[in-house]
Amino acid sequence: MAIYSSRVNTQSSAFAENRRDMLALVDRLHTLNARGAALSEKRRDRFESRGQLLPRERLSSILDPGMPFFDIGNLAGYLQDGQPEERSLPGGNVIVGIGFIAGTRCMLSVSDSGIQAGSLTEATAYRIFRAQEIALRQKLPFVHLVESAGANLMQYTVGGFVKGGTFFANLARLSAAGVPVVNILHGSSTAGGAYMPGMSDYVVAVRDRAKAFLAGPPLLKAATGEIATDEELGGARMHAEVSGLVEYLADDDADATRIGREIVARLHWNDRLEPTRPREASPPALDPDEIAGIVPIDYRVPYEVREVIARTVDASDFLDFKPGFGVSTVCAQAEIFGIGCGIVSNNAPIDPDGAAKVTQFLQLCDQSDLPVVFLQNTTGYLVGKRYEQGGMIKHGAKMIQAVTNISVPRITVNIGASYGAGNYGMCGRGMDPDFLITWPNASTGVMGGEQAAQTMSIVMRGAAKAKGKELDEATIAQQEKQLAGLFDGQSDAFYTSGHLLDDGMIDPRDTRRATGFLLETVREARRRTTTPNSFGVARI
Numbered sequence: 001m002a003i004y005s006s007r008v009n010t011q012s013s014a015f016a017e018n019r020r021d022m023l024a025l026v027d028r029l030h031t032l033n034a035r036g037a038a039l040s041e042k043r044r045d046r047f048e049s050r051g052q053l054l055p056r057e058r059l060s061s062i063l064d065p066g067m068p069f070f071d072i073g074n075l076a077g078y079l080q081d082g083q084p085e086e087r088s089l090p091g092g093n094v095i096v097g098i099g100f101i102a103g104t105r106c107m108l109s110v111s112d113s114g115i116q117a118g119s120l121t122e123a124t125a126y127r128i129f130r131a132q133e134i135a136l137r138q139k140l141p142f143v144h145l146v147e148s149a150g151a152n153l154m155q156y157t158v159g160g161f162v163k164g165g166t167f168f169a170n171l172a173r174l175s176a177a178g179v180p181v182v183n184i185l186h187g188s189s190t191a192g193g194a195y196m197p198g199m200s201d202y203v204v205a206v207r208d209r210a211k212a213f214l215a216g217p218p219l220l221k222a223a224t225g226e227i228a229t230d231e232e233l234g235g236a237r238m239h240a241e242v243s244g245l246v247e248y249l250a251d252d253d254a255d256a257t258r259i260g261r262e263i264v265a266r267l268h269w270n271d272r273l274e275p276t277r278p279r280e281a282s283p284p285a286l287d288p289d290e291i292a293g294i295v296p297i298d299y300r301v302p303y304e305v306r307e308v309i310a311r312t313v314d315a316s317d318f319l320d321f322k323p324g325f326g327v328s329t330v331c332a333q334a335e336i337f338g339i340g341c342g343i344v345s346n347n348a349p350i351d352p353d354g355a356a357k358v359t360q361f362l363q364l365c366d367q368s369d370l371p372v373v374f375l376q377n378t379t380g381y382l383v384g385k386r387y388e389q390g391g392m393i394k395h396g397a398k399m400i401q402a403v404t405n406i407s408v409p410r411i412t413v414n415i416g417a418s419y420g421a422g423n424y425g426m427c428g429r430g431m432d433p434d435f436l437i438t439w440p441n442a443s444t445g446v447m448g449g450e451q452a453a454q455t456m457s458i459v460m461r462g463a464a465k466a467k468g469k470e471l472d473e474a475t476i477a478q479q480e481k482q483l484a485g486l487f488d489g490q491s492d493a494f495y496t497s498g499h500l501l502d503d504g505m506i507d508p509r510d511t512r513r514a515t516g517f518l519l520e521t522v523r524e525a526r527r528r529t530t531t532p533n534s535f536g537v538a539r540i
Contacts (some may be wrong), residue, residue: 003317004310006286006451008294016478019293025440026292026507028494032090039089040114047114052209053253055112058145058186062257069099070517073130075505076310077123078498089115090498092123096131098521101143102265106523107135113187118148125164126500132170134503135436135459138525141180141264142171145257146196164192165479171199174370175536180267183238184260185210185246186253191219194234197245201537204259205236212289244540274527279338284512285316291508297441299417305330305345305377308415312336312512318343322357329354331361333370337516339523340368345375345415349382350422355395358410358425362402369411371409371522373515374427375443379418399425411515414442414493415508429501435518438493439508444492444501 009015031385037056047054053061063069079091093115099108109117109131116443135142174181183200187209197203207214213234220226220233232236239245248263250256288311295303309332310316318334321422328348334341342365344358365372381387381396403410403425410433418428427433489495497505506514 002319003285003315004306004526006307006310007304008290008307010290010293013294015293019297021297022165022292022295022441024507026509029075029440029505029507032078032494033071035089036091036093036095036115040093040112044199044342049522050209051252052186055095055110055114055145055147056197058184058253058257059099059108059110062143062184062260063147064100064103067100068513068517069097070514070521071095071097072134072501072503073123073500075494075497076127076500077121079495080498080500081121081123081486083471088498092121092125092127093118094124094127096127098140098517100316101141102261104267104269105263105521106143106264107131107138107140108143108145111148111186113147113149116144118146118187119149119150120164122160123500125160125167129166129170130503132167132174134435135179136174136177139177139179139528139530140521140525141182141267141269141401142174143182143184143185143260143264144196144200145186146189146193146258148189150188150193153407168195168199171196172536175199175201176533178530178532180269182260182263184250184256185212186256187211189451190214190216190418192244198539199536202248202263203246204256204263204530205239205462206246206250206256207236208473209252210236210239210246212245219324233379251534269528272529273524277529280336281338282315284311284313286311288312288509288512291511294416295439295441297442299377299379299443302347305347305375305415306332308344308375309334309343313343313517314338318472321361326351326354326357329357331357336373336512336519339519340369340370340517341365341512341519343375344372344426346422346426349379350396350399350425351382352387352390352392352395355381355392355399355425359395359398359402361421362399362406366406366408369408371519372404372406372427373519374410374412376412376423376426376428376435377413377416378416378419378422378426379417380422381425396421396425398419400431403427404431409519411518411522411527412436413510413511413515414438414444414502416442418442419448424487433482434500434522437514437518438497438502438505439511440493440505441508442493443491444493444496491533 032205073096075090078088081088093112095110109128171181181200182202183197185197185205189196189212194214197212211230211234248259249260291308292312294307313334313336318332321331328352330345332343381392404423410427412427412433429436
């Protein structure tokens, strides 16, 4: 046992200040997470008048009670939808996440037809794309609860139309990979959206409510002059009895989710898991709630990242790898909810020794088939004569090669700074980790705003001197202010999460639960056997 001995003084003024600042960010996160549900709730009367469940009620009715649900892309679209901050909608009009149906871990996507009739926004499309990618990679049955007006023609772009084909390509890939796709049609699914049930393996439709057609009555009349009713063109009963698009006809929303649960149960998906020994796990000896007071929200203020690790891993017990070499970079072996893993994190910029240490450590994790958790907290690789001559480029490159090419699962949590090539070396989005989540205090970019502004000022002064000119210092100061604002505004975690650069934002105190859930997800995927085919299940 190597239980970590904490040096944190929870009674200090610094701890109290850190906690106050961090919890303010967490409160902002919770407020944003609640926006979609509150907006959808305003349509309750309309749903109930039609005998329908609200989208979140549909989700609750299909999920196993009391089991965890992990949101994917909860802030997607925030500050990106052209709305003022107070009206910007995080997550779009869809609910996406990993949850359990009949004891089976599944990927779920639920149209929120209480918001803009469930029509596709950029954030909505991103979340569904990402859900499909994760389902394919992690071998999760994809369950899609649909009621959507389809593409919003008032926001039409040809680029969006072309990219929309990815929806259908992903469904085809899932089916061909032997990963079942279950579609529950609660309402309309029009035009391209009709191919959502069309390309699913199982379709449940709600009688007298569900509809699927390539052209609804208005478009049909405009295009051909033909007049037809909704039911004739694409009603649930017609598709169940005439076209063959629907396998199961449900009486109402609750009956539809009941049938969906039965479909998943009868997949016997967990029978395809290789057996494993029961795991034993002890909670951290140090309280995870203390993380809020340990980590300053200003990434420039140093702290000991082992204090975070100790409040994340089982029993606060971890083995520190080469602690006296490349000391600003931390590598450790530990267990989270009984699952063995490697952990890589930072106390400062990465030097050549730290990069070399990580490279070796990652190869050892690969050798032992241990997934790796990256806790990003670095302003990048060190620069200067000493470090360039010490092989910073060479060792940093080898680290990036190892991060990219190890075969074990990789989960990244941005807990602080993620700057420059350090973002790449610590398994940023470009390295395609299995999952990437962020804390609300995180900061991401090529460099800090102040550093960027000073760099450009030095460049400008040098260029002016070479031309024999003098620069107005007031102009330079104004430019520095503008450039710092540009960089810092885009590095903010709420901005980057809203711009689809991660899989979601979490409360830092939930890091153990989140990483444990994701480690179990990737572990299941590696133990699961599927039955791929060359084409996907064709609807007959």
